[in-house]
Amino acid sequence: MLSVDSLKKRYRKKLVLENLTFTVRPGEIIGLVGENGAGKSTLLRILATIDKPNKGSISFFNYLYSKNRKEIRKYIGYVPQDIAIWEELTVKENMLFFEKLSLSSKSSQELRQLCLDMNLDKWEEPVKKLSGGMKRKLNIAITLIHEPTMLLLDEPTVGIDLKSKIEIGSYLLKQAKDNNRIIIYTSHDMDEINHLCDRVICIGEDSFYEDILKDSGKEIISF
Ligand SMILES: Nc1ncnc2c1ncn2[C@@H]1O[C@H](COP(=O)(O)OP(=O)(O)OP(=O)(O)O)[C@@H](O)[C@H]1O
Numbered sequence: 661m662l663s664v665d666s667l668k669k670r671y672r673k674k675l676v677l678e679n680l681t682f683t684v685r686p687g688e689i690i691g692l693v694g695e696n697g698a699g700k701s702t703l704l705r706i707l708a709t710i711d712k713p714n715k716g717s718i719s720f721f722n723y724l725y726s727k728n729r730k731e732i733r734k735y736i737g738y739v740p741q742d743i744a745i746w747e748e749l750t751v752k753e754n755m756l757f758f759e760k761l762s763l764s765s766k767s768s769q770e771l772r773q774l775c776l777d778m779n780l781d782k783w784e785e786p787v788k789k790l791s792g793g794m795k796r797k798l799n800i801a802i803t804l805i806h807e808p809t810m811l812l813l814d815e816p817t818v819g820i821d822l823k824s825k826i827e828i829g830s831y832l833l834k835q836a837k838d839n840n841r842i843i844i845y846t847s848h849d850m851d852e853i854n855h856l857c858d859r860v861i862c863i864g865e866d867s868f869y870e871d872i873l874k875d876s877g878k879e880i881i882s883f
């Protein structure tokens with residue numbers, strides 16, 4: 661269980677997040693929406709332990725973010741907004757490289773299966789030759805190597821074709837529902853949000869997203 665209580669984040673004079681309180685249970689997919697600059701990536705970075713809030717507390721099962729950052733990191737998979745993989749290396753080499761960095765031990769076949777589960781079959785192909793959608797899939801596969809309890813994905817489906825979007829979406833759904841993982845992800849695609857998410861968190865003053873979500877039947881938490 662993830663509990664966020666009264667979170668506040670400011671960059672110098674700019675207040676980005678204020679009084680953010682919510683909880684997420686295992687198996688839930690949470691969609692994070694808000695206009696550009698609302699603070700979605702900031703919140704994900706804080707949850708990924710990369711950034712720190714100015715006020716408020718976060719707990720992850722029995723761990724406190726203020727005290728147990730190292731332990732918490734073992735349970736988190738984070739895909740930043742900008743793709744972070746080695747362009748010159750093949751899919752296989754990337755997977756093997758990140759497997760070495762991760763705390764788990766996986767065989768080459770297991771690593772390959774992680775890619776195949778998302779319909780990414782270019783095992784021997786250099787990453788620079790992959791499409792944007794394939795790179796996103798690889799980034800997600802890398803994040804799953806250490807079998808994280810919580811997946812934090814910053815716009816995992818931006819700028820990719822519908823087929824890849826659906827493949828990534830159904831894969832995330834499976835990860836949450838079959839493996840009981842917490843998934844928190846951002847997207848500007850409201851159809852996708854409506855399809856995938858159990859709940860939606862709206863950040864920022866703009867009521868645009870809330871209006872779109874009004875008839876969706878989703879539980880909407882807004883700040
Ligand atoms: N390291 C930083 N230093 C100063 N200001 C920052 C920093 N990171 C983000 N900001 C500011 O915080 C605000 C929120 O940024 P953030 O990237 O979290 O928005 P976002 O909701 O992810 O936007 P987008 O939809 O464009 O990705 C913006 O005004 C941004 O300029």
Ligand SMILES: [Mg+2]
Binds near residue numbers: 701741814
């Ligand atoms: Mg962002």
